[in-house]
Amino acid sequence: MISLPLEHIFILASILFMIGFVGVIARKNTLFILMSLEVMLNAVGIAFIGAGSVWQQADGQVMFILILTLAAAEVALGLALLIRLQRRFQSLDIDKLNRLRG
């Protein structure tokens, strides 16, 4: 019988979440920010599924499916905005968005 302690699963999830968070904070390229967001959402999915498997409830996987839906919608929207950004500024630098002009 495999028995994974919940602490280790949460440690893995928090490490992945921190990696993604640092990526969101530190990177300037919007594409990398979106990829880091994917890493963060995955970490949350690990936490949910780990908790669901430790307590033998299917709710964790239900929440993971909802996170999956959220990630799909977020990526579609984010990439559409990215395309618009590239057309408008010919660059993916997120610092060019801080002008808030027209």
Added chain:
Amino acid sequence: MNSNSVIPLEMLFYLAGFIAIVASLKVVLGKHAVHSLLYLIVSLLAVAVCFYFMGAPFAAGLEVIVYAGAILVLFVFAIMMFGLGQDEEKHAPNTPGLTIWFGPCALALALLFELIYIINNVEQHNVTAINHISPKQVGSLLYGPYLLAVEIASFLLLAGLVAGYHFAKPDGQEHCNKIAETGDKQ
């Protein structure tokens, strides 16, 4: 799991988690968008293996199909649409060829090793002893107590679809450029 030659399943889980962490680090620290995307795919596959060892094979399949199969294809599509920008070519590595995809290949081969190992050692490990949560339970829960959440998720997907179409369509782009130019002149 009595004999010493058998690797315990916990170690395989930790190996997959380690691969996920390394690949995610390479995603965040990478300079080239396509290379980071390769590492992101490896990271998602490693997370899927973690899901399998946590007793969620349905979620593992969804992770591979939806994340690595659909969402990452969207990323590839967007990158191919942009072409390689100036910042990409500036940071392009000097060593072309094998060295670029050696890293993702090594990590993915480690995952493949885990898969083959599990398939070969089904009897010793009694893989069914993992506390599986069947897709049937998940489905009955999704369309039972969580029905409202499913409906809201469908609204979210519809909103994403409409907004993606609206933002990415080329109509009015010249108009936007004109406004930007006049704004710059002012």
